[in-house]
Amino acid sequence: MKLEYKGQENVQASPEKVWSFIQDPQKVASCLPDLKSVEIKDDKNMVATVGVAVGPVRGTFKFNIELDPRPEENKMMVRIRGGGLGSAVDLTASADIKGQDDQTTLLDWQGQATVSGPAATVGGRVLDAQARRLIETVFANMGQKMSEA
Template sequence: MKLSYNGQEKVQADPEKVWSFIKDPQKVASCLPDVQDVQIQDDKNMVATVGVAVGPVRGRFKFNIQLDPQPEQNKMLVRIRGGGLGSAVDLTASADITGQSDQTTLLDWQGEANVSGPAATVGGRVLDAQAKRLITTVFENMGKKMAEPS
């Protein structure tokens, strides 16, 4: 099953603070919902174990997450691969990062995921709603944490 999403998050922080945040795997990992464990591999790679509940499919999924910041193009790329319980997820996402005149930053994001296995068979609407909630929550969490005082 293939899923596509896009959206926009206005962050109450200037672009410099946004870049500092998204280049830090530990800070990015803190924005993932339902995380049970994170192992930082290096400055661009981490492994996250996440609690997943999609319809009757409930359990732990393990994801390899690769961050690819491209400040010269004002873009952040993220690649997530992994799964669990016989299901697999392959997600590619990006965000265009644009500073605004009011010292805020606009994140225009998009993502595309391929899901296979039992998680894909629970039904399009259930999986679609869960995936959209997950992605929206990550960007909302990032926005809140980036807006916090340093």
């Protein structure tokens, strides 16, 4: 099952603060909902264990997360691969980072995911709604934490 999302998050922080935040795997990991544990491999790679609930499919999923900052393009790329409970997730996301005149930053984001296994069989609308909520929560959490930094 293929899923695609896009949206925007206006962050009450300068582009410099945003770049500093998104290049820190520990800070990015702290924005994941239902985070159980995180192992930072290096400055671009981590393994996160999160609680997942999609309809009747509930459990713990493990994801390899690769951060690929591209400051010269004003873009942050993220690749997430992993799964659990017999399900697999492969997600590629990006955010264009745009400084605004009022010293805020607009994150113009998009993502595409492929889901297979039991999580994909719960039905398109249930999975779609959960995945959208997850992505929007991550960006909202990032926006809030960047504003506080």
